[in-house]
Amino acid sequence: MNLLPFGALAPARPRSFIPSGVDLGDWSQIKPLYDALAEKAAGIQDAQALERWLLDWSELGAALDEESSRRYIAMTCHTDLPEAEQAYLHFIENVEPQIKPAQFALEKIYVEHPQRKNLPKARYEVLDRDILNHVSLFRPENVELETEEARLSQQYQKLMGAQTVQFQGREQTLVQMSRYLEEPDRALRQQAWELVSKRRLQDAPQCEDLFQKLLNIRHQIATRAGFPNYRDYAFRQKGRFDYGPADCEAFHDAVEREMVPVVRQLQEQRRKQLKVDSLRPWDLGVDPLNRAALKPFTNASELLERAGRIFQHVDPALAAHFQEMRDLNLLDLENRKGKAPGGYQSNLSESRHPFIFMNAVGLQRDVETLLHEAGHAFHAQAVRHEDLYSYRNAPIEFCEVASMAMELLGNEFLEEFYSPQDARRARKVHLEGVIGFFPWMATVDAFQHWIYTHPNHSLDERRQAYLGLMDRFGGMVDWSGYPEARANSWHRQLHIFIHPFYYVEYGIAQLGAIQVWVNSRKNRLDAVKSYKQALALGGSRPLPELFAQAGCRFQFDKDFIRPLIQFTRAELEKLDGA
Numbered sequence: 408m409n410l411l412p413f414g415a416l417a418p419a420r421p422r423s424f425i426p427s428g429v430d431l432g433d434w435s436q437i438k439p440l441y442d443a444l445a446e447k448a449a450g451i452q453d454a455q456a457l458e459r460w461l462l463d464w465s466e467l468g469a470a471l472d473e474e475s476s477r478r479y480i481a482m483t484c485h486t487d488l489p490e491a492e493q494a495y496l497h498f499i500e501n502v503e504p505q506i507k508p509a510q511f512a513l514e515k516i517y518v519e520h521p522q523r524k525n526l527p528k529a530r531y532e533v534l535d536r537d538i539l540n541h542v543s544l545f546r547p548e549n550v551e552l553e554t555e556e557a558r559l560s561q562q563y564q565k566l567m568g569a570q571t572v573q574f575q576g577r578e579q580t581l582v583q584m585s586r587y588l589e590e591p592d593r594a595l596r597q598q599a600w601e602l603v604s605k606r607r608l609q610d611a612p613q614c615e616d617l618f619q620k621l622l623n624i625r626h627q628i629a630t631r632a633g634f635p636n637y638r639d640y641a642f643r644q645k646g647r648f649d650y651g652p653a654d655c656e657a658f659h660d661a662v663e664r665e666m667v668p669v670v671r672q673l674q675e676q677r678r679k680q681l682k683v684d685s686l687r688p689w690d691l692g693v694d695p696l697n698r699a700a701l702k703p704f705t706n707a708s709e710l711l712e713r714a715g716r717i718f719q720h721v722d723p724a725l726a727a728h729f730q731e732m733r734d735l736n737l738l739d740l741e742n743r744k745g746k747a748p749g750g751y752q753s754n755l756s757e758s759r760h761p762f763i764f765m766n767a768v769g770l771q772r773d774v775e776t777l778l779h780e781a782g783h784a785f786h787a788q789a790v791r792h793e794d795l796y797s798y799r800n801a802p803i804e805f806c807e808v809a810s811m812a813m814e815l816l817g818n819e820f821l822e823e824f825y826s827p828q829d830a831r832r833a834r835k836v837h838l839e840g841v842i843g844f845f846p847w848m849a850t851v852d853a854f855q856h857w858i859y860t861h862p863n864h865s866l867d868e869r870r871q872a873y874l875g876l877m878d879r880f881g882g883m884v885d886w887s888g889y890p891e892a893r894a895n896s897w898h899r900q901l902h903i904f905i906h907p908f909y910y911v912e913y914g915i916a917q918l919g920a921i922q923v924w925v926n927s928r929k930n931r932l933d934a935v936k937s938y939k940q941a942l943a944l945g946g947s948r949p950l951p952e953l954f955a956q957a958g959c960r961f962q963f964d965k966d967f968i969r970p971l972i973q974f975t976r977a978e979l980e981k982l983d984g985a
Contacts, residue, residue: 410481410491413736416758419791422470424463431474432498434505440467441509448516454525461534464513465796469756471506472796474498476753480739480762482561486568487745492561499557504550511545514538533947534797537646544644549628556624560905563617567901568747572606574599581606582742582766588692589700589770593683600689604892607899611891614898615866625907626862637859641908646802649950649961655852655911661965662849662914665972667880670843673979674883685885688892694832701771701833703824707740710767713823714777720820721813722935728788729781735760740777742766749901750776752783752810756796761787771833774824775814775840782813789942801946803909804961805953807916808923809942812957815841815924816935835982838975841917846880848914851900853880855908870894915963921971922959934958 430436444464451457475498482495517523517538526535571578574587587599622637629640642651678686680695694700704710711733718726732738737760750765761784767773786809790799801809818837821830857872858864864872874894886893897903902910927934941957954961 410485410488411477412484412739413762416735416755416760418470418757419759420466420794422466424466425470431471432478432494432502434502437471437502438505438509441513444513445516448513448520451520451522454522454527457520457522457526461517462794465794466757468510468796469759469799471502472754472756473758475503476755476762480753480764483564483568483747483751483764484739485745486565486747492565495561496558499561500554503557504554507545507550507553508547511542511547514542514545518542530947533949534795536648537797540643540646544632544640546628546631549631552624552628552631556621556628559617559621559624563614563901563904564747566610566613566617567899568745570606570610571744572602574602578744580742580744580746580766582748583768585692585772586700586768586770588689589694591693591697591699593689593693596689596693597687604688604889608891608895611895611898614895614904618904619866621904621907622858622862625859629859636862638856638908641859645908650915652856654963655856657965658911658914658963659849659853661963661968662845663879665965665968666842666845667882669972669976670846670882673839673842678883686883687885688889691884698832701825701829701836702769703771703774703833704767704769707738707767710740710773710777711738714774714781714817716823717778717817717820718781720823721816722939724939725785728785731788732761732763732784737761738763740765740767740773742768750780752780752787754787754799756799759787759791759799771836774821774833775818775837778814778817779810781817782810785809785813785939786942789939790945792943793945793947795947798945798947801944801953802950803912804915804950805919805941805957807912808919808954808957808959809938811913811917811920812923812938815920816927816938819927831982835979838979838982841921842972842975842979843882844917845914846882848910848917850876850880851897851903852908852911852914854897855903855910859907873897915961918963918968918971919954919957919959919961921975923957925971925974926958 425440429440444460444467447463448457448460451460478491478495478498481491485491523535570581572581572584573579574584581603584599584603588596590596590599625637629635629637632640634640634643638652674686677690677695681690681693681697683690704713715726715729715733718729740763746766747764748766750763753762753764755762763777763780763784765773765776765780767776783806786801786806787799793799814837818834821833824830825833853876854873857876858869861868861872877893877896900910923934923938926937937956937958941953944953944956948956951961960967
């Protein structure tokens, strides 16, 4: 039974190392391939042979990654189907734990190989740096813990995917309920928000229990690798060679000083326009002039067709890539019961195709999400030529430039979804979201800094730390009467549970994306050309060089942030004037 939206996809390069018919879900068939690579390395006498060996290793790594991705995609598309869950859990519990030490053995062989120093430095310096880092961090005794971490992360997704409520006579997912927060009827918005909040709080004890288990596991992983806490381990594990915890803390401070005041100004403007005494949690998504919610599309076919026309405006080559995805059914866009929350783009690394997953319900946010994930997809398509598997994956901080810049570039052509007046309104919603995102990013990132540097904290201390950050970075929203909802609102942020410390990247990347957008206002063709050239580098160059190729600076201190936020604020004022 095929649980994937797409069918068979041929490898981008014919296999030359992996024999036909191998079951990549069976470790007994995978192990001989690792053994063969180890044996082959012993006979390598020159740098050219070592390069060919690296390509064989890349072929195996890409094939296994695609096997994992296919199982993950099937599981997230069908969290309510036992066979999808079992196939995914089989891989993470029985195959991945075996791959990790085998992979480490090959990394050690590479690091110690006498021909490594004869490889072209410019080509392999990033690969060298990354493998040396992996070798220094790997501990065989952590494999079992990482397997349990992956299992618990899957349980969080299953828990979130099962959340539904009865509203207006039918069962609805919490994602579907979000559309009611855009309704002009304030009483209806409050009713919908309260129902969703109550449903989330039912699972709060399970969320806390899952997170506590994840926290304990992550702390053990870090200490076994010789680190005092998981934060310091995570920065190394994520290859953050160009910035550290202190830079992130300075970023938090910059957000507090430069962006929180702007967000509060925008919220005060919203409160006045709504003509309410205080801004409540259910007042944040509605149009402040009480116009009916924007309705950009009614079904996935409309979303795809209109988005395709936007990409044609941005760049015809990108539009062709998007059409290829449509032709191959590499998209699962509409929300439904049993589907995991959120949205993502996943690389199918052997066929070198991207896949987009999201939960569209007919909102402007869905348009933004598709533009975002399409940016990731274009990144994957830009590096199809790259045969080194590791170089087909860029640092996350730049991957998110690819996606967030596409949001801003695509938003210039929202008339494909709306009338000119509604397109301006949608752009305003998006830009307000860009500015409003930074305080939430700082909250999520600072919360994790605190959590993992205080691993023995109590539940009450965790609650107080989070509420303190909500005070520091929050706006003017009045949560009175809903203290539990406010204190537990972080439970909906899946990154905290399943992708620890993967969030500040969005903030760093957003600054890069704004720079791409600023450049496009000066010369759109040149800006898109530089953007595409940077995507084509994949992960072959250090992070600051990727930013530079895209016409950006890799910087996030307050002095650098200030003019970018001023530019964005000025664009908002133009839209207000229009």
